[in-house]
Amino acid sequence: MAIGWLSRLAAATPPPVFAAVGPGLLPATERLLARPTLRRCGSPREAAILLVAGTIPEPAGAALDRVHDQLPHPRASFDWDGGGDAEAAIGALWRGLLGGGASEPDRLPDEPPNSWRGEGDHGQGGEGMMGGVPYGRPMAMTGDDLRDGLSLDLYTARIGPFAPMLPPGLQLSATLQGDLVVTAAVARPPFEQPAEADAPEACAARLLRLLGLGGDADRLLRGGRPRGLGALAAIPTGLAADAQGGDARARLRAWLGGEMVDVVCPDPGDLLVGLEWHEATLALASFPPSALRRATQAAEAA
Amino acid sequence: MNLLIVVAVAVIAGVALTLAAHGGARPAPPGTAPQALPFLGGGTPDTHAWQRFHFRAYSMTLLFVAFEMEMMFMYPWAVVFVAEGLKALAEMGMFLAILSIGILYGWREGVFRWQ
Structure with missing residues (x-):
């Protein structure tokens, strides 16, 4: 059986995991996914296992269901509380899926965001080129x-x-x-994370991953040194300046040197306007998670 | 005659194979509505992502085409000019006039204002 042989071959590869990280489990999840026996996916479309780390608070429940439904079949989700041998459990789930195990059904109803079928001149749900809700969305x-x-x-x-x-x-x-x-x-605001999430190597690894240096990020998280050259030069100067005169590049330099960074993050709304999307993600990741959380809470209170 | 038979057989075999492949393949089942949502990390969009955006390299492209085309034709024209004289000069004048309309348009679009 060619299919059986192929499935066995596929089951020997690292399981593709998309992580939905809840409060308190960011450092543990990062360490888990830095292992070579798991494959971290940047999109649910690429993944077969949805790793749900921690208890997801209720306002984010619908979002979690949306992410769950975006995994292609066959798929499985794994609720993790931070303990136990998650690696083995995910591996067993992956082998079960490839061995013909049942795939999880959609959690959300199969309904378009707006009803559109049969409306408009051609049944496309709109009027003219731009009006109405063609195919369910304006x-x-x-x-x-x-x-x-x-x-x-x-x-x-x-x-x-x-x-x-x-x-x-x-x-x-x-x-x-x-x-x-x-x-x-x-x-x-972002979920609350333990002080460990502000550790220099964890913060530097997040920035390196955004720069496309995933291998270096994993190496840092496993206690090694990054090999990539020019990561600092890849961050524009003056990006995400803080009140103490530092910028994203200076903070990455400090983190790579093993120093903790303690800065006040400006209001993220003002910080991001005018940046390109990738710069904006770098700007957010260039602040320690605790500083970013304080800034977003201050912005909400104001 | 032999060649004709070979071509005919190849065409018939090609059509038959295409039809067989088309008929044999089942269309993929349509995805569900939650699967058709764009991935925004659990967030939702307000509109379709199909949008008009500014291709900012276009002004450079315009300049490149205007000036590069001029130079491309001037080298062979220089050879012909020696033999043809005034007639070749008039032809190049017409060609440059057409290209300079593009340059004028680029000027209006602010191509020469370096920012």
Whole structure:
């Protein structure tokens, strides 16, 4: 049986895992996924196992269901409380899936965001080119560009709380024009994490991963030294300046040198406007999780 | 004649194989609505992501085409000019006039304002 042989071969590879990290378990999850026996996925589309670390608070429950439903079949989810042998449990789940085990059904109902079938001239759900809700969603409309005032389309979305490029729990309500952040506001602050999450190697690893140096990030988390050269030069100077005169590059340099960074993070809404999306993710990751959480809570209280 | 038979057989075999592949393949089942949602880490979008954006390299492309095309034709033209004289000069004048419309358009679009 060719399929049986292929499944056995596939089951020997590291299981592809997408992590939805809850409060308190960021450092433990990062250490778990830095192991070579698990494959960390940047998108649920790539993964077969959804790792749910910790207890996800209720406001984020619907978001977790959405992420769960975006995993392709066959899929399984694994609730982890931070203890036990998670690696072995995930491996067993993966082998079970490839051995023909049952895939989890969708948690959300199979309904489009807006009803559209049969409406409009061609049954596409809209009027003309841009009106109505073609295929269930309105079309993007124009607004003035920050850079040169050209009138271009705006894309407004809530991003997070399980976006892998943002701190876990942080939900940004952002308007983008192409890749440029036009407005940004914190819809929900990041989850609380233990002091361990502010450790220099953990913070540096997060930035290195965003720069595409996943191997170096894993090496740092396992207690090694990064090998990649030029990571510092890849971060623009003056990005995410703090009140003490440092910027993202200076903080990464300090973290790579093994120093703790204690800074006050500015209001994330003001910090991100005018940056490109990737710069914005670097700017957020260049603050220790505790500083970012304090800043978002202060912004919410204000 | 032999070649004709070979071509005919190849065409018939090709059509038959295409039809067989098309008929034999089942269409993939459509994904469910939650699976069709774009991945925003659990967040939701307000609109479709299909949008008009500014291709900012276009002004450079315009300049490149305008000036590079000029130079590309000037080298062979220089050879012809020696033999043809005034006629070749008039032809190049027409060509440059057309290209300079592109340059004028680029000027209006602010191509020459370096920022």
